[in-house]
Amino acid sequence: MKIKFTLTLLLFLIFSLNHELFAQVAYSKIPIDRLESAYEKYKESAITDRRFKHADLQPLIQKHSDEFKIENLGESVEGKSVTSMSWGNGQTKVMLWSQMHGNESTATMSLFDLFNFLEGKNDGHDELRDLLKNQINLKFIPMINPDGADAFKRRNALDIDLNRDAISQISPEAVILKKARDDFEPEFGFNLHDQQIYYNVANTPKQATISLLAPAYNYETEINEVRGRAMQTIAGMNELLQELIPGQVGKYDDAFEPRAFGDNIQKWGTSTILIESGGYLGDPEKQYIRKINFMIILNALHQIATKGYEQYTTEQYFAIPDNGFQLMDLIINEMQVKVNEKWFPLDLAIRRRESENASGYFMSGLVEDVGDMQVFFGFETLDATGLQYTEGKVCPTAFESADKISGAEAMDLLRQGFLGVKVKNGEARAVHGLPILVLKTTEKYAGGWTTGSVPNFFLAKEGALKYAVINGYLIDLENPKKQEFRNRVY
Structure with a gap:
């Protein structure tokens, strides 16, 4: 009996030690130089500026057909395809969607850089890539509003702001996005946008190059487990951003918008993270901000794969300064x-x-x-x-x-x-x-x-x-x- 108790205690101690060591590895941040080298190696050379069209992306999507599951989700008002790209076979589902507003294309560029990275091999990043592949299941929708993208305007061909069509779903693109979320049921979601270059970190002359938000799911802006996870993940993203663009990160207003996709997807049970790409001095085509998007999204996916977000707090999220428009x-x-x-x-x-x-x-x-x-x-x-x-x-x-x-x-x-x-x-x-x-x-x-x-x-x-x-x-x-x-x- 004593031997059995001693063996059980020994196994418990070994398990606890291994768990602690695993946690230390899991929570370690990816060094900035590794993120930068990954971006430089895998930047999609076919995209060089903000203005590209739906047709420009189709061959770039198809070139990933061996490693990604590519699915046509439906068509826009003008009959253009809306495509999803899926990768990974882990338990935790993550959905990322971009260009809901047609002229907000910064994150779309970074997604194609990320697609190249996820297909890489034998480059010093295999351990990270294998971790992501085994722990998370990714679904990307790189261009929700192809009609708006072709005209490089915010709204779709019905002149509807898709981010105000989550409930009525008048637009076919809104129906597509809602169905994709409901069918996939992601635990995490990334809502990728651009904001005007005139946003600043409130009461400072610094541009809000990146603004972040865990959208509210009700008028009271309460925090439940779903929204809390999004806040913790954002706190980890901000830690990296302060090394890249110190003092140039803002927190978007969290007033509840009952028609918006981000607010409702949070309400429907997906921890939703809004990334807004603003301006950066000397970067009119947002190529540096594209790089920042790549780095913080990859870093966030690593946090999710390892549950590294758990080391951050909602207090750290609320410590991010508010956006201004000054x-x-x-x-x-x-x-x-x-x-x-x-x-x-x-x-x-x-x-x-x-x-x-x-x-x-x-x-x-x-x-x-x-x-x-x-x-x-x-x-x-x-x-x-x-x-x-x-x-x-x-x-x-x-x-x-x-x-x-x-x-x-x-x-x-x-x-x-x-x-x-x-x-x-x-x-x-x-x-x-x-x-x-x-x-x-x-x-x-x-x-x-x-x-x-x-x-x-x-x-x-x-x-x-x-x-x-x-x-x-x-x-x-x-x-x-x-x-x-x-x-x-x-």
């Missing part, structure tokens, strides 16, 4: 404007938004607000003390086309007081890269400093022109810097 492209401080023959100093806050047309995308500048702008932060800020708002003129000589005007000629015209030039040929709304207004349809240009105006004007000191503001771009007439313009012909 960033502007350009802030001009103390600009003098003349009203009723009196000069007044005021601040201008300007944003430039992307729009699409047949020639590509162009920027549309707008004065967002006027007055005291001290609560905002600018990607670019000008102290305009002593500078006066000055209107410009249109050059009386018409040019053949925008292609016939050089950047140097455009700068000379600006220095002469001409904000705009007329062209005889060329399509209205065609995109050009000149630092001047190109007018096809009128001899006048829209411009002003009041809220809602298109910001086209000069800043002068004692009558001498110092700066031009063209479509919200600031141009130093004495010391112009190299910058890319995406203006359109008016």
Whole structure:
């Protein structure tokens, strides 16, 4: 009896020691250099920018048909396929879906990098890959809204925001996503989006390059086991993000939206993690943010496979700063404007938004607000003390086309007081890269400093022109810097 008790105790101690050792291995984070090397090796070279179409992805999906189970889930409003890709044979099910909004494509790029990684072998990552394959079962839907993606717009072909169609399911794409979740019944879900570049970490000038959220499942924003797991996983993701982009991670507002997929999928029992890709200075095509997505998603999958998220707390989740919406492209401080023959100093806050047309995308500048702008932060800020708002003129000589005007000629015209030039040929709304207004349809240009105006004007000191503001771009007439313009012909 004593021998039996001693043997049982010994087996218990061995099991406990092995369990402790396993836990230590399971909870160890993947080193950043390993994540970076995996990304560099497996980055999908066929995708180089944010604007790609449904047809571009089809051969990239099919090339993974040997390792992934590929399934056509249905069709969009315009008849384009919505495809899922499945990998792994573990017990824990995880579903990831991207591009519910057609112009939010950053995470889609990173998913194709991840597909390449999961198919790799003999590269130093086999242990991680085998762990994922044996512990989790992955279902990816890389493009939920192909019609919106082809037009590079948020909504689908019915002009419906799919993220507000989880309950009524008017759209076929919403029906597809709901059925995929119900049939698969994932324990974890990743809802992958992009947010505007003007989101910041609240009350700081830092962009919220990545924002995270464990969506609420009711108006009371209560925390149950399902939502708590999502919060713990996000806390682990944030730990990695603070090494990659310190101070540039925000927490999205968790007010319950009863029509949204993220909120309802959380409600339906899937621990749901929202990733919103914002902006990063010098990364207009979001290629660095693509890399960050790859790293944090792979890291999160490792957490799920090992239950490593259990070492994190909901308190760590709530410690992530909130998102703000305080960033502007350009802030001009103390600009003098003349009203009723009196000069007044005021601040201008300007944003430039992307729009699409047949020639590509162009920027549309707008004065967002006027007055005291001290609560905002600018990607670019000008102290305009002593500078006066000055209107410009249109050059009386018409040019053949925008292609016939050089950047140097455009700068000379600006220095002469001409904000705009007329062209005889060329399509209205065609995109050009000149630092001047190109007018096809009128001899006048829209411009002003009041809220809602298109910001086209000069800043002068004692009558001498110092700066031009063209479509919200600031141009130093004495010391112009190299910058890319995406203006359109008016």
